[in-house]
Amino acid sequence: MPWKTPARSVLIPWALLAFVIFALILWLRFAPPGAYWSPQQLIGMRMPEPKKITLIEKVVVQGPERVRVVPKEKIVEIYRDLPTPSTVGNENAVVTAVCDIPVSPAGGTAVSVLLTGPDNVATGYIEYKAKPLPFFALQRAIGIRGGGGTGGKILGEAYVQPVRLGTAFIELRAFAERDDRSGADFGGVALVDVRF
DSSP states (O other): OOOOOOOOOOOHHHHHHHHHHHHHHHHHHHHHHHGGGGGGGGOOOOOOOHHHHHSSSOOOOOOOSSSBBBBBHHHHHHSSOOOOHHHHOOOOOBOOOOOOOOOOOOOEEEEEEEETTSSSSSEEEEEEEEOOSSSSEEEEEEEEEEEGGGOOEEEEEEEEEEEEEEEEEEEEEEEEEEEEETTEEEEEEEEEEEOO
């Protein structure tokens, strides 16, 4: 009489996938702010001046007759998080310019300019320059993907992007794939991702 091998539980891969998703959600919720960069971290924050600029002595200049400002109440209606509540509540604080800053992984510098026109009315605007990306940079991109399909297909992979050289991102991937209930395929691959 041939021996029958016990069938593996179908719940084990799904439980493992649920655990990985739960751990990822916990990490995204409770990770320290420096662990990853997100534009949401900048909303409603007053950015400090660069250290080089704080060393420059500020001087007092003669102001224009009038200054054209953007009403803070109108900005709050549009952006909700800007300006900060302390700026909105401060009668002496005014907003002279608002702009969308382009996203740059290397950051950049913005300058608020108050230009006095020929009618002796000053209007504010912002100038921004993104920092150039260095040719070589260490990355901190780590991720996990997983999913399932028809016919019992389950696919999961983990990847890391440790280095960037110019516009090429070096990526290492490890994957596990199962097409049916009889077996699984494991492997790894090194990729070069060039972005334009």
